[in-house]
Every structure is written in C-alpha cells, then in structure tokens.
Amino acid sequence: MNGVLVAVLNTLVIAGALVSAVTAVHAPRLIGAVLALAATGSFVGLEFILLQAPDVAIAEVSVGAILSTILYIVALRKVREVNIRDTVVGAEAAEKADGRKGME
C-alpha cells in the first residue's frame, strides 16, 4: 500500500462517516436517522481496519452498526405500533388515527 492509496482510502472513509453523521441529524424521519447511524458505525469500523486494528473494528461494527441499530428500531416500534411486515390491525388503525404511516 503506497502513500497515495492510504491517503485516498482514509479520506474517503472519513468523508463517508461525516456525510452519514450529518444525514443522521438532518434526516426527515427517525428511521432514516437510525440507518444513518448504522452507516456511520460501519464507516468508522472500516477506518479501524485501515488503521490496522481489526479487534476494535469487529467490536465497533458489531455493537455500533448492528446491536445499537436493533435496539433503536425496537424502541421506535414500541413508540409507534406499526411494523415493517404486514400486520392487519396495526397499520390500518394507526393510519386511521392521525394519517401517519409510522416510524416517524
């Protein structure tokens, strides 16, 4: 790995982390923000691999991009009873209530 490749890869990954972090703040829906946080965790994990720390990379991806995202999505579902798959009762009742489709 010569110097130019190292510099380019690092810059790309850090730029990706920045873009997804800004998306997490400015996303219009909460579920979009949660997925942007997952993307940020993945980019940071990739940066850890580039810095030659694979243990930390595995920990970051498994906790920040997978587990934390799952906990956030479960918490969002607890607040709004509409799930991603099709349930008959929940989605229609929620839409009838105030016109929102949920996960917002």
Next chain:
Amino acid sequence: MNRKKISSLVLAASLAVILICGAASAVQMALGAPTYDGSGTDVTALYEHPESYDNSAADGVAAVMVNENMEKTAAKNVVYSVVFNYRGYDTLGESFILIGAIAGTMAILRREKRAPKQVVDYAGRGFGETAAQAKTDPPVVSAGAAPEGGRYRRRPLIMRCGCDFLLPLAAVYGWYIVLHGAISPGGGFQGGVLAAGTVLLVYLAYGLTGVRRVFHGGFLHASETLAEILYVFIALMGIFEGVNFCFNFVLSGTEETAMLMNDAVGYHVMAGICCLLILMLEALNTDRAEEQQTE
C-alpha cells in the same frame, strides 16, 4: 431561592469552571513545547515497513509494554496481553458497563407480574395445581401460551428454514471468534456479541414464543453475573504465586489465565446481550399484544 435556581446556579458555575480550565490549559499547551511532534513516525512508512517504527523513545510503562511485552508475559499476542494482562482491570470495568446497561434496561422495561399463576410448559399445558386453574380461568393475553395477542402466526417457511440452517453456524462462529481471540482478530467482546445474534435469528423465525422456549432470561442474567465473578476469580488466581492481579499466569503447559479471562468475558457478553435483546423483544411484543387486546 428554590431548588431550580440552586441547581441552575450550580450548573452554570461548573460549566464556567470547565470552560476556564479548558481555555487555560489550551493556552498553556500552545505556549509550551510539544510533547510528541510525530517526527519519529510516518504513516506510509508504517504500512510499507512496519519494522521501521521508532519506539526507542518510550519511557515508563510504555517502554515495558512496547519492548518487553512478549518476554515478560507468556502471551501469544501483544494486543491480547495489553487488554487482559496490563489492562485487565480496565476490561473488568468494561464488563461492569454491560451489567449496568442491562440493569438500567431491566429497571425500565421489565414487567413484574404479568400473569402470576400462568406457568405453562412448551406445549401450552400448565404445571401441577395451576393446570386446573388455567383451564377454568379466562384466557389472559400475556400468558406464556400465546403471547402475540392470541394469534400465533407462523412465520414464512423460508425464514424458519433459514434459521434452522444458520443457527448452529451463528453460535459456533461466535464462539470461534471468542476462542481464537489470541491468534486471530476477535476476542471476548466481539465474539460474545456475535454469539448473541442467535436470539435475533430465533425471533425472526419463530417469534417471541420461540424465543421464550429456547432462552430463559433469568438464567441468562444469573449466568452473566457468574461469568463476571469468574473473571475476577481467574484474575486472582496468580496472587498466591506472587504475581499481580490479572497477570498472565501460566497454569500448566500452554494453559494461561489470559485465555480463561477471554473466555469468561465472551460468556459474560453473550449472556448479557442475550438478556438485553430478550428484554427489548418482550417489551415490544407485550405492548403490541395488549394493544390488540384493547381494540
């Protein structure tokens, strides 16, 4: 002055102290000589020639960790030795973080007495003298037999088949990462989280009923605490031989305490994350079941 004013005053005072100290230290750092100017390292040289890393100027603890790590401790890996030997106390604290997180989640999400007499086994029958009661009582929504609003809808076939195929693979792969922590990337924390993904596989394929049949939250919580105590016990094993706390004490042959501590941490993290996921999934489905009951 009432309580709100006092608390806001204290907050403002502490913020002011932090800001002033931070500004003063930044000014002092800018005026003084730099402690590390980075002239000894070049990032691209590290990638191309790792042996050219200049570690001759390390002093104190850093000198021991950098230069004499593999000779002093019988560890297989420098990172491993730092995490479990020189910084074993930090790893203990990190395990406590997980216990604290699960305790907090339990405080928020755990339901104490949903159906006190409804003790059902895997086939939906009651145990002992509560069986007669279960037959005569009106069906409770949050009973163990039908937790999802009275309709146990089977998941699609492909999800069930996928879980049947992937479940042993996920469990074994997670434990492979734990057990090979010394010689491949991974270790206790990482492998524990991966091994706890089995809860999610079972939930996706069999729903909360399946999760309740396969896992038991109380047992997982108890075993997580036991793993923590085991970690401390293993770290204390070498004390009678005259070595430090968490020192990599070789028991016999190639069996060493850093490896056992790694396994204990892996078990601790796996049980803890399983507990956490079961708590969140139970809270989710219980709410949905109760809402469907009230409609």
